[in-house]
Amino acid sequence: MKQIIIATKNKGKANEFKEFFKPYNLKALSLNDLEDLPDVEETGETFKENAALKAEEIASILSLPVLADDSGLVIDALDGRPGVYSARYAGEHKDDQLNMEKVLSELRGIPEAKRTARFVCVLAIASPGSKTRFYTGYCEGRIADNQYGENGFGYDPIFIPKGYQQTMAQLSSDKKNQISHRRNAIVQLEDTVTQHGLLIKE
Ligand SMILES: O=P(O)(O)OP(=O)(O)OP(=O)(O)OC[C@H]1O[C@@H](n2cnc3c(O)ncnc32)[C@H](O)[C@@H]1O
Numbered sequence: 001m002k003q004i005i006i007a008t009k010n011k012g013k014a015n016e017f018k019e020f021f022k023p024y025n026l027k028a029l030s031l032n033d034l035e036d037l038p039d040v041e042e043t044g045e046t047f048k049e050n051a052a053l054k055a056e057e058i059a060s061i062l063s064l065p066v067l068a069d070d071s072g073l074v075i076d077a078l079d080g081r082p083g084v085y086s087a088r089y090a091g092e093h094k095d096d097q098l099n100m101e102k103v104l105s106e107l108r109g110i111p112e113a114k115r116t117a118r119f120v121c122v123l124a125i126a127s128p129g130s131k132t133r134f135y136t137g138y139c140e141g142r143i144a145d146n147q148y149g150e151n152g153f154g155y156d157p158i159f160i161p162k163g164y165q166q167t168m169a170q171l172s173s174d175k176k177n178q179i180s181h182r183r184n185a186i187v188q189l190e191d192t193v194t195q196h197g198l199l200i201k202e
C-alpha cells in the first residue's frame with residue numbers, strides 16, 4: 001500500500017488521518033510509527049509557522065514529502081486563547097484533562113451566547129526542494145458548561161459544534177471526521193494529495 005508521513009506524535013490526530021486517507025488507499029504513518037525522529041520545537045507564534053516547522057524539519061531529515069498539522073481551540077471570550085498554546089495550556093506535560101479544567105474555570109459565569117469558539121487546523125506539506133504549501137480548516141461552535149462524552153481527544157468533551165446539542169466527544173468518530181476543522185483542511189488539500197508527490201512508496 002502507498003504511504004504518507006504525518007509529522008505528528010498525537011495519537012488522536014494520527015488516527016483521524018489514518019481514516020481520512022483510507023479512501024485513497026494511502027496508509028498514514030505518524031512519528032509514532034517511525035523510529036529515531038526528534039521532537040520538533042514549536043516556537044512559532046501562529047498555527048502556520050508551527051505547521052511549517054514540523055513538516056519542514058521532518059521532510060528534511062527523511063528527504064521525503066511530509067504533512068504536518070498544527071491545530072487548536074480559539075475562544076472568543078478569552079481573546080483567542082488557548083490558540084497556538086492549546087496542547088500546553090495548563091503546562092508543559094500536555095494534559096487534556098487539566099487543559100479543559102483551565103478553560104472551563106476561565107469561562108465560569110460566562111453565558112452560552114458568549115462562549116463562542118472554533119477549532120482551527122493548518123496543514124503544511126513540505127517536500128524537499130519545493131515551496132511548502134498550506135491548507136486551513138475551521139469548525140465553529142461553543143464551549144459547554146462541563147465535560148461530556150468519551151470520544152475523540154483534546155478539547156472534544158467541552159466543544160459543541162454549531163448546529164449540534166452534543167459535544168464533539170459525544171458524536172461518533174465518523175461524524176467528527178465529517179465536520180471537523182481537520183476534515184475541512186483535508187478537503188482543501190485533496191487535489192494536492194492525488195496529483196503531487198505525496199505518495200512515498202508502494
Ligand atoms: O504537534 P503534534 O505532535 O502534532 O501534536 P500536538 O498535540 O502537540 O498538536 P498541536 O501542537 O497541533 O496542538 C494541538 C492541540 O489542540 C487541541 N486540538 C487540536 N485538534 C483537536 C481536535 O480535533 N479535538 C480536540 N482538541 C484538538 C489539542 O489539545 C491538541 O493537543
Ligand SMILES: [Mg+2]
Pocket residue numbers: 042087
Ligand atoms: Mg504540538
